[in-house]
Amino acid sequence: KYACRQCEDGVAIAPAPAQPLPKSNASANLLAYCLVAKYVDALPLYRQQQAFKRLGVELPRNTLARWMIQASERMAPLIERLREHLRTSPVIHMDETTVQVNDEQDREASATSYMWLQRGSPPEGGAIVLFDYRPSRAGRIPIELLGQFQGVLVTDGYEGYAQVARHNGLTHAGCWAHARRKFVSARKVQPKGKVGQADKALKLIRRLYTVEQQARTLSADERLALRRQQSQPIIDRLKDWLESQLHRVPPKTALGKALHYLSQQWPRLTRFLDDGQIPLDNNPAENAIRPFVIGRKNWLFSDTPKGADASARIYSLIETAKANGLEPYEYMVKVLTQLPTATTNEQLDRLLPWRQEGAVTA
Template identity: 50%
Template structure:
């Protein structure tokens, strides 16, 4: 009866409560990507404009409406100069005024999408004095040679669909407003073909992924309507892996119809190192591989105790609150040493986290026997006990993560996008989505502006002849990939 009542309370919380794991005043620290997608607040997404500056570059310190930072320096600047009318430049003393300075303020501007036609004019040359065959200037290699879609159009299509979450039907409407017919079937074909063009780049990203000392792995559901042997309403899965060596973060998505343990074994068959996961039992087969050590996510443990807090009597502090507080000490160490080196972080973990874990273990062994096993608290305690060795392993080194939030953050754009497009039509489309999410999220992880980078990739990759040519396009090998000036830029 207690178990049924707790499940009812938790279900009511999920349906009507705030999408957070807030316990006391700690805030939304460990939300699942799905929770964040459901509870995002658009009012927090836009920063206010920066204050006006005087001609000497100093900010005007007049009282304003809150703090606001400067607009990104990488954005193109367009000067709009305002003059005092000539008739008003005469001083009351009769002398003509001269310019002595200027006040400068900045506004954020947006240039609407411009749809245009590129006319490739290939000059022909012939010899006027002989009958030899003429020659024609070659067309530069194109990402989709038999298509009339330019590299820039493909880049925009992929970015607005896979980063901005715009379904193909809406992009079709965007083109239609400009008088262009772009059926969804054609757009879908472009997406799948573009993924094929990007595959060599993804292969190199996957190689870099496996070079890291540790990986994060997570999975989320996706529906594929036309998959052999499965009902359209059944679940398939998108698996995400994040890792890579220092300074070269990589995010890789893989589609599979199954959530079974054979999938991570197949994806990571060449990897040896630490693998951070949640407590899903499907990873147990992977962990039997020699050379792989499992780390279990502390955020998932904390999440279970937060659920136990929710089913406690209102206004009463219980055992679940004690667990949340003890786990909070571990995160306090991580927060205070987030920007220190691995050696300093290891020292902090050994001197601060290990004693905190010892105290938590004593509390666990004392508390567990007196709690109903199937209750929310009993389930959380059992989870903590069963995964204890894998939960505490992160203290062995200074570079290992305490939780799987990196994978959850990487999978969040997919979850948010899924709320817009809901499903994939075919397996080919799901696999293409995995490729494109991989390259775009890796670009973002490396601080590269996705459209600018992808536009360059789709322009240059078709002409690549060697592995070195492809490597040069990896996000960590390109510099200054800021947003382009779309009003004047032309393909090279």
């Protein structure tokens, strides 16, 4: 506050700096701490309340929950910018996992809802991880989430993704990690010490991954050439073996299930031979969704759809920051400090994780 002693113009007061949550005493630093505690360290809000109380600070759980939702709403414009950039990626990975929402209109508290995940890398560089809450696992959800995306979609074997592949005319690639797991399960039920058919499949799949390790630092064109030279013969052997075993093994056995999965997914599993950008598996999506699964074990459920949406937005920013090598707390402080005055796309783009100093794409 300033006042001039020589005139009667009164007291001049500088406008208050924009706050992340107007009319709240929550600073950007405090909000960032609470967000990171829950969404990185998997510390439920009731335990944060207890920790603050030990320090002599009364912060009710419902206040913390309200802050989470309000902070996530502040992040919404930045999330939408991330979504726009994600859809320019040549390849998008998708996965989904369950989440329980207790108070949802026309649904029982025990009903199963889903957290959907997309991960991609836009042409300008960087990595983007987006979470979205939906009460359904229907095939229309990927159509809604991917919008006009026209590239390569990598998923596991869930057929719900086939609808968006047809709708958008996408190249739909499968996941060799999922195929391999089914043969691992089949090997577990083999007689101890005996080498069986599952071992033959696993040996050939292992060779595919060995080629990919050699191709890791190559360009897409160089990788494709190496695959056609070294991976194609492995695929041919695997195909011959599959055809020889498919109708000899009972379909309800562990090995039969693995064989039928491999057969059904074969066209998607071999797409990597046509494009050096297509990865061998969907592990980037599975790795990205794992922090949510770990956090869910601690906080168990969301009270409302609004809370689930808030979690999706916050996980999106935090996991995207981590994917670009940023320290989550420092990034969240910057975002919460600058978002209140970021009103244009240009200003929002300055906050994109891969444009921050020290960002390194994982």
